[in-house]
Amino acid sequence: MVESLAPLVxxxxxxxxYGDFIALHPLNVEVHAGEFFGVFGPNGAGKSTFIKLLTGxxxxxxxRIEVLGINxxxxxxxxxxxxxxxxxxxxxxxxxxxxEFLEFVAKLRxxxxxxxxxxxxxxxxxxxxxxxxxxxxxxKGQRQKVMLAAAFIHKPxxxxxxxPFANLDPIYQRKCRHWLLEHVKNGGTIFLCSHxxxxxxxxxxxxxxINNGKVLAAGTVKGLKKSKDETLEDVFIRLVGRSIxxxxxxxxxxxxxxxxxxx
Amino acid sequence: xxxSGVSVVSRDWDExxxxxxxxxxxxxxxTSAHDQQLHEPLRGWSAFSTTFRVMFKEEGRKSLEFAxxxxxxxxxxxxxxxxxxxxxxxxxxxxxxxxxxxDIESKTFTWQELRFALHLPLLMFSLGMGTFAFMGxxxxxxxxxxxxxxxxxxxxxxxxxxxxxxxxxxxxxxxYVMLILSPVVAGMAVGILLESLAGxxxxxxxxxxxxxxxxxxITLAQGLALAxxxxxxxxxxxxxxxxxxxxxxxxxxxxxxxxxxxxxMLWGLGVQNSQSILGTVLALLASxxxxxxxxALIIDDFDVSVVERAELLTPIYNRLGFLGKGEIxxxxxxxxxxxxxxxxxxxMTVSYAIPLLxxxxxxxxxxxxxxxxxxxxxxxxxxxxxxGFNFYSWLTILDSPEFMNxxxxxxxxxxxxxxxVYFLATSWISLIFIVLxxxxxxxxxxxxxxxxxxxxxxxxIVALTAFLMGLRPNxxxxxxxxxxxxxxxxxxxxxxxxxxxxxQGDVSLYGNWWERTSEGGLAATAAMYDQSMVEQGYKxxxxxxVALILASALLWKLMDRRWGRAExxx
Numbered sequence: 001m002v003e004s005l006a007p008l009v010x011x012x013x014x015x016x017x018y019g020d021f022i023a024l025h026p027l028n029v030e031v032h033a034g035e036f037f038g039v040f041g042p043n044g045a046g047k048s049t050f051i052k053l054l055t056g057x058x059x060x061x062x063x064r065i066e067v068l069g070i071n072x073x074x075x076x077x078x079x080x081x082x083x084x085x086x087x088x089x090x091x092x093x094x095x096x097x098x099x100e101f102l103e104f105v106a107k108l109r110x111x112x113x114x115x116x117x118x119x120x121x122x123x124x125x126x127x128x129x130x131x132x133x134x135x136x137x138x139x140k141g142q143r144q145k146v147m148l149a150a151a152f153i154h155k156p157x158x159x160x161x162x163x164p165f166a167n168l169d170p171i172y173q174r175k176c177r178h179w180l181l182e183h184v185k186n187g188g189t190i191f192l193c194s195h196x197x198x199x200x201x202x203x204x205x206x207x208x209x210i211n212n213g214k215v216l217a218a219g220t221v222k223g224l225k226k227s228k229d230e231t232l233e234d235v236f237i238r239l240v241g242r243s244i245x246x247x248x249x250x251x252x253x254x255x256x257x258x259x260x261x262x263x
Numbered sequence: 264x265x266x267s268g269v270s271v272v273s274r275d276w277d278e279x280x281x282x283x284x285x286x287x288x289x290x291x292x293x294t295s296a297h298d299q300q301l302h303e304p305l306r307g308w309s310a311f312s313t314t315f316r317v318m319f320k321e322e323g324r325k326s327l328e329f330a331x332x333x334x335x336x337x338x339x340x341x342x343x344x345x346x347x348x349x350x351x352x353x354x355x356x357x358x359x360x361x362x363x364x365x366d367i368e369s370k371t372f373t374w375q376e377l378r379f380a381l382h383l384p385l386l387m388f389s390l391g392m393g394t395f396a397f398m399g400x401x402x403x404x405x406x407x408x409x410x411x412x413x414x415x416x417x418x419x420x421x422x423x424x425x426x427x428x429x430x431x432x433x434x435x436x437x438x439y440v441m442l443i444l445s446p447v448v449a450g451m452a453v454g455i456l457l458e459s460l461a462g463x464x465x466x467x468x469x470x471x472x473x474x475x476x477x478x479x480x481i482t483l484a485q486g487l488a489l490a491x492x493x494x495x496x497x498x499x500x501x502x503x504x505x506x507x508x509x510x511x512x513x514x515x516x517x518x519x520x521x522x523x524x525x526x527x528m529l530w531g532l533g534v535q536n537s538q539s540i541l542g543t544v545l546a547l548l549a550s551x552x553x554x555x556x557x558x559a560l561i562i563d564d565f566d567v568s569v570v571e572r573a574e575l576l577t578p579i580y581n582r583l584g585f586l587g588k589g590e591i592x593x594x595x596x597x598x599x600x601x602x603x604x605x606x607x608x609x610x611m612t613v614s615y616a617i618p619l620l621x622x623x624x625x626x627x628x629x630x631x632x633x634x635x636x637x638x639x640x641x642x643x644x645x646x647x648x649x650x651g652f653n654f655y656s657w658l659t660i661l662d663s664p665e666f667m668n669x670x671x672x673x674x675x676x677x678x679x680x681x682x683x684v685y686f687l688a689t690s691w692i693s694l695i696f697i698v699l700x701x702x703x704x705x706x707x708x709x710x711x712x713x714x715x716x717x718x719x720x721x722x723x724i725v726a727l728t729a730f731l732m733g734l735r736p737n738x739x740x741x742x743x744x745x746x747x748x749x750x751x752x753x754x755x756x757x758x759x760x761x762x763x764x765x766x767q768g769d770v771s772l773y774g775n776w777w778e779r780t781s782e783g784g785l786a787a788t789a790a791m792y793d794q795s796m797v798e799q800g801y802k803x804x805x806x807x808x809v810a811l812i813l814a815s816a817l818l819w820k821l822m823d824r825r826w827g828r829a830e831x832x833x
Binding site for chain 2: 006007008009010012013015017018022025026027028029030033052057058059062063064066067068069070071076077078080081082085087088089090091092093094095096100104105107108109110134135136154157158208210213214215218
């Protein structure tokens with residue numbers, strides 16, 4: 001294989017089962033340098049399992065996983081040392097301040113100019129006033145900023161983000177979005193999981209839609225649409241097995257219920 | 264960028280061969296880091312020291328959050344004060360105070376017995392606090408909750424789980440040395456100092472203090488390391504979950520029967536007796552080695568199992584009809600679901616039953632009538648209450664109660680529900696134990712009284728723990744004001760019950776204690792036996808039990824006043 005074409009991330013028949021429950025059916029995936037790859041799906045579709053398997057947080061029940069030339073099953077520590085991860089719902093340690101947590105992460109990751117980097121990210125996320133507040137006393141959004149800073153602090157080229165903007169205000173959503181797009185422009189690679197389809201439209205150059213642990217479709221955003229008029233939301237509804245009429249009927253019933261309550 | 268021909272496809276589960284994940288496979292899939300320079304994760308000492316320092320800070324903050332600064336400072340001071348008083352009181356225990364009590368010639372306790380009394384409770388305490396593998400698993404499982412701890416850091420950061428656990432072990436050891444052992448030794452120093460300043464006599468020497476301090480550290484480290492090892496093996500599943508408890512019971516019985524030299528089993532005691540530098544180094548290294556082996560047994564497993572289960576809440580709720588129709592019944596049902604689903608019921612039942620099995624086994628093999636202190640059925644009854652604190656503590660960390668803040672419920676209701684759960688989950692074990700013990704000791708006559716004492720005492724200890732410490736008993740142990748009340752509330756009634764039980768009701772024994780011990784030492788305590796006095800003793804014990812039940816009812820009522828405005832948080 002030609003070096004420049006070699007993918008950064010590759011999984012072969014990667015699957016995960018919890019007891020009798022199949023969280024992720026065997027799947028193959030490749031992510032190349034410079035890609036902004038998104039995995040989208042409804043709640044409980046298997047998105048977080050997908051990302052956790054690729055980042056060595058979970059051991060697969062079947063299959064092989066390789067990231068940056070490192071076997072993610074046998075050496076997950078090395079994978080973690082060379083990527084950045086933003087988990088979906090995890091908070092920074094409750095009893096450390098943002099500065100202390102970033103210092104801890106930077107030391108573990110042997111970041112050069114540690115203090116400078118910590119200060120840079122504290123400032124970048126507007127956490128100056130909260131720098132000495134324990135993380136348990138921060139708002140959800142502020143905790144999310146600390147987790148993002150911890151994923152960025154060692155300047156990894158490959159980032160795995162699970163619902164990264166869920167708790168951020170629009171200003172910081174925009175700021176992060178710009179930063180991530182810039183990161184990809186400069187040769188970085190991003191693997192993102194979300195159910196917010198707007199992110200796919202705005203950021204991803206390739207995406208997959210999954211449901212019940214299975215990939216339903218994959219390709220470019222444009223390629224997934226059947227026609228020019230079809231929106232990504234329509235594609236999503238179609239693929240997860242609901243008809244647009246059904247969804248609209250449910251929405252109408254909701255509005256009627258609300259109207260009845262008001263009356 | 265070239266993505267042509269790249270596919271993301273799923274296959275059915277059965278289409279792919281059921282082989283183990285390819286950790287064994289040496290063939291590369293062909294990915295590359297391109298121009299990125301790869302970093303090696305920190306390992307060994309560098310990873311440990313980085314983690315340990317931050318964990319130490321985290322522990323300080325955790326304790327401060329509950330106890331506040333004032334109580335955190337007061338706690339070691341209180342320990343120092345209590346130890347200073349005990350040091351002065353040593354003259355009466357060892358009978359070395361000829362200047363003040365000239366008529367006592369024979370010793371009531373030997374130094375060896377006193378040392379044993381210092382090290383054994385310390386070992387028991389450390390065994391209770393050292394189940395780090397369970398703690399680590401809980402931290403990882405709950406890392407998406409409202410609280411997250413550094414012990415869960417390996418899930419995301421390039422830090423081996425084993426290093427994080429070893430750092431946690433050393434952090435806890437250091438913390439206990441700092442906050443418990445050092446103040447105790449400082450108290451001994453104050454006691455000795457008073458000898459020269461105030462003319463009060465104490466048999467303790469300056470030269471013994473460093474050895475006492477080091478010996479206690481060794482006992483603490485040994486207990487923490489052994490509990491760590493037991494929990495790490497338990498987390499590995501079968502066969503350790505079967506043979507582990509059996510081994511502990513056998514070991515406990517063997518120690519009780521004196522098959523092992525206690526100095527060998529209690530490394531700290533051995534060091535204090537021998538005062539050997541080589542022995543000290545070896546014992547410390549052995550404790551650290553056990554801790555290190557235990558941490559090596561911790562694997563990088565961050566799986567949070569997703570398992571579908573049959574509905575449990577309603578069936579359990581339906582069985583709890585005797586609790587009425589109030590919220591308590593619903594919360595108790597929910598707590599039982601937590602207890603069962605988390606697997607904690609097995610863990611708790613085993614850890615509750617093991618010491619009882621050891622006692623039962625010992626009773627099977629030893630004639631207690633010949634023991635220096637005549638342990639009988641009535642002595643076991645108050646003893647069982649002591650387990651209540653640990654069990655209740657576990658119940659409070661099963662699940663995060665924060666979600667209840669949005670429900671029409673109060674903290675006192677949850678606390679009461681946990682007390683009920685404790686009683687329902689453990690009382691049957693205690694009952695079986697006490698009946699088996701009555702059969703073994705052939706003391707059927709004492710059984711009704713023992714059952715009353717046992718239940719009264721269990722309910723009281725847990726009610727007191729719950730009232731004083733609420734949903735955070737683990738964090739309350741460094742709160743001086745709470746611990747003073749806990750100490751007063753438990754020591755006085757329990758001491759009375761124990762003293763009454765040892766004499767089978769012969770209360771007059773304590774009236775002429777000095778005289779009798781000077782004649783025959785501790786062996787004299789079993790000498791007198793009078794049926795009328797036995798009845799008097801039984802009545803006394805039942806009266807105390809009734810008082811404990813009334814006190815529990817009062818605490819139950821006062822729960823609203825103390826915790827009514829608290830928020831749900833553990």
